[in-house]
Amino acid sequence: MTELTYPDLGWSSHFARQADAGEAHPLRLTEIHRTRVTALGPDGERNLETRQGTGTLAVGDWVGAEGDLITRVFDRQSLLKRRAAGEDSREQLIAANVTTLGIVSSCNADFNLRRIERYLVLAADAGCLPLVILTKADQTDDPDSFVHRAERLSPLLTAIAIDATDPLEIKRLHPWCREGDTLALVGSSGVGKTTIRNGLTGESAATQGIREDDARGRHTTTSRALVRTEAGGWLIDTPGMRALRLTDAAEGLETVFSDIEALAADCRFSDCGHETEPGCAVTAAIAAGTLDPDRLRRWRKLRAEDRRNSETIAEARARDKGFGKMVKGAMKRKGWDRGG
Numbered sequence: 141m142t143e144l145t146y147p148d149l150g151w152s153s154h155f156a157r158q159a160d161a162g163e164a165h166p167l168r169l170t171e172i173h174r175t176r177v178t179a180l181g182p183d184g185e186r187n188l189e190t191r192q193g194t195g196t197l198a199v200g201d202w203v204g205a206e207g208d209l210i211t212r213v214f215d216r217q218s219l220l221k222r223r224a225a226g227e228d229s230r231e232q233l234i235a236a237n238v239t240t241l242g243i244v245s246s247c248n249a250d251f252n253l254r255r256i257e258r259y260l261v262l263a264a265d266a267g268c269l270p271l272v273i274l275t276k277a278d279q280t281d282d283p284d285s286f287v288h289r290a291e292r293l294s295p296l297l298t299a300i301a302i303d304a305t306d307p308l309e310i311k312r313l314h315p316w317c318r319e320g321d322t323l324a325l326v327g328s329s330g331v332g333k334t335t336i337r338n339g340l341t342g343e344s345a346a347t348q349g350i351r352e353d354d355a356r357g358r359h360t361t362t363s364r365a366l367v368r369t370e371a372g373g374w375l376i377d378t379p380g381m382r383a384l385r386l387t388d389a390a391e392g393l394e395t396v397f398s399d400i401e402a403l404a405a406d407c408r409f410s411d412c413g414h415e416t417e418p419g420c421a422v423t424a425a426i427a428a429g430t431l432d433p434d435r436l437r438r439w440r441k442l443r444a445e446d447r448r449n450s451e452t453i454a455e456a457r458a459r460d461k462g463f464g465k466m467v468k469g470a471m472k473r474k475g476w477d478r479g480g
């Protein structure tokens with residue numbers, strides 16, 4: 141790889157302000173493994189270790205290190221996180237210091253407005269711009285209809301339909317991955333994230349054919365990685381997500397559903413449930429036809445989910461603490477805490 145400068149790596153005044161005089165050269169994390177991470181600096185790639193465990197680090201993070209040991213993580217410009225899948229209630233970091241979240245879906249059965257909207261909340265909450273990338277435009281007669289339906293979700297949203305296997309069409313994504321930019325790709329398995337990655341970087345990372353029956357792919361990419369694009373910026377490819385579970389996303393919800401939140405502020409009662417209360421501005425807007433009842437339903441659902449997931453984490457922590465206290469108490473009663 142040719143020599144990289146700090147601006148090449150995405151370093152900006154946001155991070156420079158946090159650096160101490162005489163601090164060792166900061167590095168950017170490109171891959172995270174169970175016990176070690178890979179980092180990139182102007183001098184090239186290095187393996188680093190951490191005392192805290194790698195769970196609190198994200199691909200795209202800027203870190204300071206002494207020798208091979210990470211000593212600090214710079215405050216992030218943006219952070220994408222979700223609640224882990226399955227019974228696990230932990231928060232999982234997806235990527236850090238991302239400028240644009242590329243929400244990848246295809247012009248086929250994968251296209252789902254509710255899922256895209258969920259990713260919009262993720263982007264707004266993380267503090268990055270959303271870009272909807274609709275692949276497999278070559279497999280439909282009317283890619284524009286997919287673009288229009290996606291863009292109707294938010295006035296600030298850009299959607300692009302491309303054939304990701306066509307190098308010329310891939311170039312339309314260059315404005316989002318120029319020098320200093322970091323574009324992270326998320327979406328279901330098989331939608332073409334790695335195909336876009338290969339088109340933008342000139343690499344040939346593994347992609348896989350999808351099953352014909354349900355338009356869903358097998359998981360081909362198994363870990364996240366920060367890679368340089370030919371346009372000069374960075375790209376983070378991620379493994380396909382079966383379900384995105386939001387966590388602590390109240391701010392993102394407020395941004396994506398700002399119209400409903402603004403209406404709710406005009407309700408007569410501050411704790412209005414927008415059901416049958418008198419003086420409800422939300423139900424009035426639905427009656428007047430200015431608010432889509434489906435949008436209200438989606439907002440309710442996401443908000444309920446976010447509250448449930450965010451609470452679960454707090455509760456899990458409280459439970460852990462409670463359990464710790466109980467164990468300590470029992471040990472004290474048995475005299476085990478005095479080394480007996």
Ligand SMILES: Nc1nc2c(ncn2[C@@H]2O[C@H](COP(=O)(O)OP(=O)(O)OP(=O)(O)O)[C@@H](O)[C@H]2O)c(=O)[nH]1
Pocket residue numbers: 275276277278279302303304305328329330331332333334335336346347348349350357358359360361362378379380381
């Ligand atoms: N015709 C066509 N095929 C595409 C397009 N984008 C991706 N594909 C194909 O779809 C399949 C899956 O693409 P991948 O890039 O592996 O999908 P992915 O999103 O990285 O999947 P995971 O790594 O499992 O999350 C491959 O066979 C690609 O060649 C497109 O725009 N048009």
Ligand SMILES: [Mg+2]
Pocket residue numbers: 333334335346347360361377378379380
């Ligand atoms: Mg992939």
